[in-house]
Each structure stands twice: as structure tokens, then as C-alpha cells.
Amino acid sequence: MSESGIESARASDASAQATLGLACVGYQQAASEAALGQVRAPFSGTVTRVWARTGNPAAGNLVALSGGEVFEASLSFAPCRLRDLHAGQPVFFETAIHPGELFDGVVTAVSPSVDPVSGLACCTAQFSDNAGRLRPGISGTATVALVTETEAIVVSQSAMERLPDGGWRVAVIEDGRCRFRTVEVGLQEGFDWQILTGLHEGDSLVVFGINALTEGCRITEAAE
Known part of the structure; x- marks a missing residue:
């Protein structure tokens, strides 16, 4: 076989592999949509709206339910x-409709595919709502607890300073003076960091303005 023939065969193979990959993604997405496009009786609650019409694909939202003990998002x-x-x-779910409240729930399913339009993946979660305060169509923010740690030391990022090597340090108040300590961080949630090493329970920290401090400078603690 000539060199040009070999190159042509390689190009055809690469094209076939790409087509196969797209087909696999399409199959996974279709299977996920088929699983979501089902309503099985009996179920708790009242049908408040029917989204699907005769002849529509059985995918996406079919009906809206309310008044049940479980809210699915x-x-x-x-x-x-x-x-x-x-x-x-x-x-944990929070919404502007009920400010300051958190609704506990659990992830029930995770879609294996990515929406080609939004570029986002999707999962389904259920929340206990015996009082019926959550309604179909509301929006909010959900936080999934990927890892849970108990008895952890947590410090706000405002009390930490990034070091040139990429590490972190904090300013501890000892006998009225600043003492810098290098700390090892773990999990992060928002602007809060878990401290693995370098701090002990009961240590007093400088919360703001650590960049303006020098080792050994005198610090007056603010009154509570």
C-alpha cells in the first residue's frame, strides 16, 4: 500500500472513532432522558400542570406535582x-423565596451525559417538604456535601496569607504579639478552609489585615 493510502486509511479510522464516540454520547443522553421521562404511580401529591402533549417525545418534564411530602429538583x-x-x-437547598432557610435532601440520580446546549451536567435530588413550602418552578442554590469532616478547625480566608511557594500562613496572637504560623489546608467551602496542621483549638488569630503585620509586632485584641 502506498504512503498516501496509509494516510487515507488512518484518517478514515480517526473519523470512524469520532463518529463512534458521538454515537455513544448520544446513546447515554437518550437513555438518561428516557429514565427521566417516566411517571410511575402511585405517587404522593397533586398534578398541578401537564407539560407533555400527545405525540411529544417522552423526555424532560412531563408533569408538575405539588402538595406531596417529597420535593424533587x-x-x-x-x-x-x-x-x-x-x-x-x-x-442542601436554599431559595430567595424562604431566605435564611436550608432544606435537607439527598442526591437520587446523576446523569452520565452533558447537555450539549448548556454544557452542564445534571443530577436529581429529593427534599423532605412535609409543609409543602417548596413549589414546582422555583429556583435556588443547592450545595452537595462531597466530603464531611467532624471536629475540624475552620478558618476564614481573610485570616490567611498566601506564601510565594503556594502555601498559606496565619497570624497567631501570643502574649500580645504576632507570631506567623505556616498551616496545611484541607477542604474548602466558599471562603472557609479546613486547617489540617499548624493551628490548635483555642488559638487567637488576626482575622483581617494580616498583610500589614510583621513577626513579633505588638497586637491589641479587640474587645468582644
Whole structure:
């Protein structure tokens, strides 16, 4: 076979592999939509709206339910988190309709595919709602607890300073003076960091303005 023939065969093979990959993704998405496009009786609650019409594909939202003891939500997230999410993880939901309140729930299913339009992945979560305060169509923010740690030391990022080597340090108040300590961080939630080493329970920290301090400078603690 000539060199040009070999190159042509390689190009055809690469094209076939790409087509196969797209077909696999399409199959996974179709299977996920088919699983979501089912309503099985009996179920708790009242049908408040029927989205589907005769002849429509059995995918996406079919009906809206309210008044039941369980509220089900569809959550969108970045595809890079697909490997971290799985059914059974605790999730907390908050909405502007009920400010300051958290609704506890659990992840029930994670879609294996990514929406080609939004570029986001999707999972389903259920929340206990005996009072019927959550209604179909509301939006909010859900936080999934990927890892849970108990008895952890947690410090706000405002009390930490990034070091040139990429590490972190904090300013501890000892005998009225500043003492810098290098700390090892663990889990992060928002602007709060878990401290693995370098701090002990009961240590007093400088919460703001650590960049303006020098080792050994005198510090007056603010009155509570």
C-alpha cells in the first residue's frame, strides 16, 4: 500500500472513532432522558400542570406535582464534578423565596451525559417538604456535601496569607504579639478552609489585615 493510502486509511479510522464516540454520547443522553421521562404511580401529591402533549417525545418534564411530602429538583453543575457526585450524597437547598432557610435532601440520580446546549451536567435530588413550602418552578442554590469532616478547625480566608511557594500562613496572637504560623489546608467551602496542621483549638488569630503585620509586632485584641 502506498504512503498516501496509509494516510487515507488512518484518517478514515480517526473519523470512524469520532463518529463512534458521538454515537455513544448520544446513546447515554437518550437513555438518561428516557429514565427521566417516566411517571410511575402511585405517587404522593397533586398534578398541578401537564407539560407533555400527545405525540411529544417522552423526555424532560412531563408533569408538575405539588402538595406531596417529597420535593424533587433537577440540579445543574459543571461536568468536571461528574466523578465526584453519586446517589446518596446529602444536599442542601436554599431559595430567595424562604431566605435564611436550608432544606435537607439527598442526591437520587446523576446523569452520565452533558447537555450539549448548556454544557452542564445534571443530577436529581429529593427534599423532605412535609409543609409543602417548596413549589414546582422555583429556583435556588443547592450545595452537595462531597466530603464531611467532624471536629475540624475552620478558618476564614481573610485570616490567611498566601506564601510565594503556594502555601498559606496565619497570624497567631501570643502574649500580645504576632507570631506567623505556616498551616496545611484541607477542604474548602466558599471562603472557609479546613486547617489540617499548624493551628490548635483555642488559638487567637488576626482575622483581617494580616498583610500589614510583621513577626513579633505588638497586637491589641479587640474587645468582644
